[in-house]
Amino acid sequence: MWFKDMLDVSGKELRKTVSDVGVLVFFIIVPLLYPLLYAYLYGREVVREVPVAVVDDCRSTTSREFIRKSDATPDLKVISYCADMEEARNLIHRHKAYGIIYIPAEFEKTLAEGRQATINLYCDMSGLLYYKALLSGCTMVSLDMNRDIQMVRLSGLSDWEKDVMTMPIENEYVTMFNPANGFQGFLIPAVLILVLQQTLVLGVAMMAGTENERRRKGELILGSEYDNPITVLGGKALAYLLVYGFTATYVLCFVPWLFNMPQLWQLPTLVAFIVPFLLASIFFAISISFFVRDRESCFLLFVFVSVPLIFMSGISWPTSNMPSFWRTLAQLFPSTHGVNGFARINTAGALLQDVRHECLALWIQTAVYFMLSLLIYERMYRSEKMPGFEFVLAVRTRVRKDLREVKRDLKAVRSHLKK
């Protein structure tokens, strides 16, 4: 019997979802378009050809070689040869250049004497990616030129120098799991998970808000299947899970595929991880939706939370360096574990045993938020069945509305009479 009731509630909830454009926007349109926008925004992964200004006080063959080679790296683009630092700095101030390469006058001479010569780099710190590009571009060029210089010196053949050359140890760098080492591969998985959780919260809260509004006006009458809170919660969760089965498939599988992002997941792992994530998010959404009084306040209450949530997940600022208070608070949100788990399953090819900590946490959250929503639901609906507080509120609202209408009619009549 309860099962039939649950399906009943589920069906009603689905119909309510489909007929409410506001909720559909959250459940379908935002998840459909928002990830595309973000993936498109970070599509180029890194910054290339960062404009730099050059101040070459040395004006020698070697200094010009350095500049030429820097210009040839994918990271940098020399846009101007300046007479002095003042001119170069001015270019930075006008946002034309983001870095300065300064080669001092004694550069060539120092090299010829066999001492260490220095090239000064100045970077505008309005973005760390400029810093990264300038440093890695110039370091690459200097390593390359250092090798050439050593070769030339070795051809002069001194024994001890040759000895040294037998020792150097090469090193190579491999960025694992995010081959472009860029923004799209690192941020998008987090955004995708967060979009799922936040749209659920917003949609569910909007429905709850609408319900509350209607209840205040005394319009909402609930059927007998609403007597058992477990049926209601189960039915609602089932309905949302059905919708989000499709939404999640699109967001987590199709979007990364569309943008050629790494997708190393294995289906059983992904399913076994995403189901508890969706359940935890659903009950989390239901629990907090009880605090929403009307339809549109969900925007003001929940949208801004996305910003701290993405940082709490540790995808950007490392979890190992978070103050313990925030690390503990982060445990409350499904997105924290969802982002960490999904990023590693999707991008790093982790298996279920590698993310078992996150998976367990999500199941615990599911249980806790289920109990919590059960508790709140029971209290709320008990109070409605008795002609208590809610009832009084409903009557008051209705009377006020009627009075307003009467007033308006009176005014209309009066103005009509005057004419």
Next chain:
Amino acid sequence: MSKEFGFWVVVAREVRRMHSRPLYGLSIICAPLFCYIFFTTLMREGLPQGLPAGVVDEDNTAVSRSILRNLDSYQQTEIIRQYANFAEAREAMQKNEIYGFFYIPKGTQELASSQRQPTISIYTNATYLIPSSLLYRDMKTMAIMASAAVGREVLFAKGANMDQAMGFLQPIQMDMHALNNPWLNYNVYLSNTMLPAVLVLMVLMVTCFSIHTELKDDTAREWMEISGDNVLKAVSAKLFPQTLMFSLMALIYLVLLYGVLDFPDHNGFWPMLLAAELLILASQGFAVFIASAIPSLRWSLSLCTLWGVLSIPISGFSFPVMGMPEALQALSYLFPLRYYFLIYVDQALNGISMVYSAWFYLALLAFTILPLVDISMLRKAAHNYTYLP
């Protein structure tokens, strides 16, 4: 009713409205305050220290051990464990125990002694971009130093002094100067734009919400009436108390950033205060523009929300605008936060003359007067509108 009187009546009415709903207090004061505290304390270290990394030594010889000894002691990197083989280290990375590791393959000593260059590899988990990039910087230096250390020993033994040794091992060196943020402080880099970004988001939403609830609750006619049916006066009076509160919130983050935390602010307090104040007015202007153009609470609120959220990535403080697709580069001109960010770079970070930022200030001003274009539509809506959920 005199005109002057009308303005303050609407202001008083708005104060009452705001007072009667906790929603306003939550979104104007609590939400930004929470984010202020969150971001500034989250990144209080400035630059992450002691990031966990690992090492795999499959060679296990005198040479590899001497490399290992030289890898230690960097502030930002902490080698927490040695793993038996590559697979074990990779799994530790997938479990998120470490962000990167060194790999010294079998045969390193053999190659080194037979004068063929051995290679040690640096692996980092770029799924976590910030720790990965920081580790890379450290680990690369470690590898070079470890290699140079061995070479330097030989040179010293041959009687070269430090100058000569370095002159041979690294003829050209780089000296990097990070202008005005030499610590590469992430808190400076992110919080300076993140805090106003949250405030902008709230301003956009609250402004749009408070205007459209008048229509929804069917109080818009009364609102127009007591402002003498002057829509400009009605809107400015209604938003006036909100402007005051948001300005206070802006003042709080300015004091927090430049007073308490002592972030670089080279041109002093006033240029930034002006920028923050204009940012709030610009956001309000933009929200009124949208609210007037779209006579539906949900759609205009959705658009304002989208604008607020999108202004975070598109203002270009984390991922530069020049790295975005051209269409979005053009779009970035339509976001008030973008101009605020440019002003911040000029005034607080680089401390250059305000002449350089004049256009950005003017752009914010333009957003403020943007509603003049379509505010008459709001008046029409106030008289004829019926709420649809």
